[in-house]
Amino acid sequence: MKRTIAFLALVLSFSAFAQESVILSSKSESVNAAEAIAVRTNKTPDTVEISFRIPMANSICERYETTHTLRTSSLHCGNEYRIRRVTERVCTRTNPHNKKCLNYENRTREIRTSHARTCMVPSTFCSQYGTATSYKRDTMKIKFKNLPALADSETETFLISAEQKSYNGSNVIYEVKPLETLREYKVSQKKVLGLFKVDSYVVEEK
Numbered sequence: 385m386k387r388t389i390a391f392l393a394l395v396l397s398f399s400a401f402a403q404e405s406v407i408l409s410s411k412s413e414s415v416n417a418a419e420a421i422a423v424r425t426n427k428t429p430d431t432v433e434i435s436f437r438i439p440m441a442n443s444i445c446e447r448y449e450t451t452h453t454l455r456t457s458s459l460h461c462g463n464e465y466r467i468r469r470v471t472e473r474v475c476t477r478t479n480p481h482n483k484k485c486l487n488y489e490n491r492t493r494e495i496r497t498s499h500a501r502t503c504m505v506p507s508t509f510c511s512q513y514g515t516a517t518s519y520k521r522d523t524m525k526i527k528f529k530n531l532p533a534l535a536d537s538e539t540e541t542f543l544i545s546a547e548q549k550s551y552n553g554s555n556v557i558y559e560v561k562p563l564e565t566l567r568e569y570k571v572s573q574k575k576v577l578g579l580f581k582v583d584s585y586v587v588e589e590k
Contacts (some may be wrong), residue, residue, distance in 0.1 A: 404416065404417045404421075405420060406421070406422055406423065406434065408423060408428040408432045409427050409428065410429070410432075411429050411432060411433065412433045412434075412435075413432060413433070413434045413435070414435040415434060415435065415436050416437050417436065418436055418438045418439060418545065418546045418547060419543070419544070419545040419546070420434075420436070420544055421563065422434065422541065422544050423539050423540070423541050424528065424531075424539065424541070424542070425538075425539050426533065430527060430529075431525060431526070431527045432526055433523050433524070433525050434523065434524055434526065434544065435521055435522070435523045436521070436522055436544075436546045437519050437520075438521075438546045438556055439518075439548070440518050440519065440520050440548050440554070441516070441548060442515070442516055442517075442518070442552050443513050443515060443516075443551070443552055444514055444515070444516045445512070445513060446512045446513065446514040447510070447511050448510055448511065449509060450506050450507065450508050450509075451506070452504045452505065452506050453504070453507060454503075454504055455503065455504075455505045456500050456502040457500055457501075458500040458501075461505070462501050463498045463500060463501060465496055465497065465498055465499075466497050466499060467494050467495070467496050468494070468495050469493070469494055470493055471491070471492045472491055472492075472493065473489075473490055474489055474491045476489045522546060522556045524544070524558050524585065525583065525584040526542075526560060526584075526585050526587060527584070527585070527587065528587050528588075529587065530588060530589070531569070531587065531588070531589065532566055532589075539564075540562070540564060540565045540566060541562075541563040541564045541565075542560055542561065542563060542587070543559075543561045543563050545559050558583055560585045560587070562587070567589055568590045569587050569588065569590065570587075570588060570589070571585055571587050572585065572588075574586060
């Protein structure tokens with residue numbers, strides 16, 4: 385009973401730093417916030433996946449306006465057709481032996497051409513932008529590598545926070561900070577092929 389009360393007091397003491405706390409008692413945990421205190425006990429697996437609910441901010445148009453622009457466009461204004469006469473000199477008789485022209489005549493033909501009309505074209509644009517916030521479920525992984533074993537009454541706490549990497553973006557970044565631990569730990573982020581970072585973190589002794 386005393387150990388339970390001590391544990392609850394420890395969790396409550398960190399309530400100012402995180403919206404929620406989660407006891408890492410299984411390989412998969414879920415938090416209904418973007419920040420939480422993760423509590424390691426002697427029942428915590430070496431690797432735990434934690435799901436967070438993260439606010440994602442995206443730009444939206446709050447007001448549209450319409451303007452008119454003078455344009456020459458077949459698509460918007462249609463076409464007009466023009467007819468022009470062209471006079472050409474045409475050979476009407478040739479020498480059958482050497483194919484040279486023996487007689488010419490002037491002939492007139494009509495050429496019909498299409499031209500785009502000019503008109504005022506309406507166009508709609510966003511005159512005022514705002515921000516809409518949605519929530520995304522995202523999962524990170526934390527591995528406790530060769531950490532000291534904990535007794536029944538011992539716990540360690542870590543502050544894990546998640547946030548949108550950039551405005552209008554879909555990526556999430558995490559930060560893992562040791563709070564109350566038996567020894568000094570360091571946190572490193574795993575990389576794929578030594579280059580690309582993934583949402584997987586290793587906690588080990590310094």
